[in-house]
Amino acid sequence: VTVARHVVARVQDIPEGGRLIVTLQGHSIGIFHVRERFFAVLNRCPRKGAQLCRGSILGYLEADAPGELRYDPDRIMLQCPWHGWEYDLETGESYVPRSRIRSYRVDIENGQEVAEELRGGQVQAMDDDRATRAELGLGRSGPRVQRGPFVAETFPVSVRDDYLVISLPGRVRDTLEET
Amino acid sequence: VTEAPTMSTVALSTGSWTGPVIDVDVHVTVPDSEVLLPFLSDFWIEFVHESNLRAPPAATQVYPPGAPTTCRDEWRPADGSPPASDLAMLQRDLLDPLRVQHAIINCYWGIESIRHPDLSLALARAVNDWLAEEWLARDSRLRAAVVVPGHDPNAAAGEIDRMGEHPGFVSVLLPTRSMRLYGNRLWHPMFAAIARHDLVASLHFGGQSDGPPTPVGFPAWFLEEHAADTQLWASQLTSVIGEGLFEKFPTLRMSFLESGFAWIGSAMWRLDKEWKGLRRDIPWVRQPPSRTIRERLKVSTRPLDAGPLDHWRHAIGWLGSDDMLMFATDYPHAHDQDFQLLLDATPDLAHAGIMGDNARGHYRGL
Helix, strand or coil: CCEEEEEEEEHHHCCCCCEEEEEECCEEEEEEEECCEEEEEECCCCCCCCCHHHCEEEEEEEECCCCCEEEEEEEEEEECCCCCCEEECCCCEECCCCCECCEEEEEEEEHHHHHHHHHHCCCEECCHHHHHHCEEEECCCCCEEEECCCCHHHCCCCCCCEEEEEEEECCCCCCCCCC | CCCCCCCCCCCCCCCCCCCCEEEEEEECCCCCHHHHHHHCCHHHHHHHHHCCCCCCHHHHHHCCCCCCCCCCHHHCCCCCCCCCCCHHHHHHHHHCCCCEEEEEEECCCCHHHCCCHHHHHHHHHHHHHHHHHHHHHHCCCEEEEEECCCCCHHHHHHHHHHHCCCCCEEEEEEEEECCCCCCCHHHHHHHHHHHHCCCEEEEEEEECCCCCCCCCCCCCCHHHHHHCHHHHHHHHHHHHHHCCHHHHCCCCEEEEECCCCCCHHHHHHHHHHHHHHHHHHCCCCCCCHHHHHHHHEEEECCCCCCCCHHHHHHHHHCCCCCCCEECCCCECCCCCCCHHHHHHHCCHHHHHHHHHHHHHHHCCCC
């Protein structure tokens, strides 16, 4: 399987509880920073195509009987802003039968590694256009959205920083396509 | 004396079905409070006489004696006594000709319309003892629903515990118009007792709640109250699903008697749809509500709610299960649609279930 790897941001660019929405290979993808972990998912709800990554980040809530709530803040759910369906950010799964979202691998790499991979063509950098279109959402629910650029101005790569690298199946495409 | 208008002209039959049946909704009527005196203590006997209590107020409000829906014409006793108050008539009119293997008798007498908490319990106990002695003990085909007071869930639980081990009782009769929606947690002691004795919670048309008989307000005519009843069923179904009654009591089974069923498919769709988006409100509901409904709820076949065959067949298909329907005559009440309509609208393979096996799997000891 061909995999295209994109370096999208410095780790410090996405504060805790924030999400960065970028376009990679024609797909809008949200990268989330929640409880010291990073997740990347396709910014599209399977229900009706809403921009899922603009939804709230919630802990998982379950119960065996009325009122006996168990709240798990470490199992993180993304709730669609349109119809409220929830998806597990880690697995992409929902409690709704046969509904799941696409999730992507996120690696944290140090600047030196990234710089070498950029030279060797193993990872792709964000170009200015994409970086400008990127959006940063702050806050777990009802995120306040800021427009980019967020990443372009951080290049060239600094060896002192750590970077987020997203892996997508498929070949690298040069043209910027909107989903 | 004016005669009630004729509604039914042909004797009730099961159409092309010639096998035995289980009838899950047969009514018997307390003809007069006098028959309960042997089952009341001296104090309550005096009370009944002093207050001239013949019947709780809801008894005749829910089933107006002269209304054509209250009794099939050929089942009205010639001597003017209340319909369904005589075992010999029940045997002759229903149990024998329809090859009834078991009939579950639901004695709706409007006890929930009595606000006196002790009287309401005393009458419920007397009715249950009367059912055991005058009906269950005299025909082994009969089973019965426990009658409970309507405003005191703990007292209801106590009465269920008292009767629960009697093998003749297989369910608990709960009027649809209850003082609160049955999903409400204040009912938990009563449903715990129902589940503890492996009984079925049988909701039945009728009752007299603290509010009007439609969710919006008081209608003007009996017809409106009768027809608008569907809204109460939908409210109760939504409540017991939403408030997690079936998760709280994992073995609890429920019957809807006289609810009709053509409406249930669309109600399930709506519940499933809202659950997908609003599950967070009710996280104890861990699977689509339609699945829980199909697993726990069965519905009687009176009224049939039959429309044009093609459309009605779809409406039954929307239940998504051939196991939800249970044959019932609603004796002695009059419904003018022929059971053959139901047999025509359902697959042949489903008929054995509808006419008996579904009930056998639902109620204990059938």
